[in-house]
Amino acid sequence: MPTLFEPLATMPARTVRIDIDGTERHVPTHYSIAAALLESGAAACRTTPVSGTARGPFCMMGVCFDCLVEVDGVPNVQACMTRVRDGMRVRAMSGKARLA
Structure with missing residues (x-):
């Protein structure tokens, strides 16, 4: 089944291990969290506090803030602006986030 986002055929890249909502994944070191998601x-990495509507990466350049996730216990991290690193734990956020 084709997907909207597919990696380009390039030379093999070094990978890191990250945990996305309890599932371990191996992704290239140059990926942002949003790309890994x-x-x-x-499709979604958080829900809105008022209506519970699902939100996910949209602009991929740090403008819209729809890709907020929790990383290693720190909430409100922009997934599109944060590069993956080995051992990172990424969690979806539901509703209103607590302040760090």
């Missing part, structure tokens, strides 16, 4: 098939 999209490649994993995750």
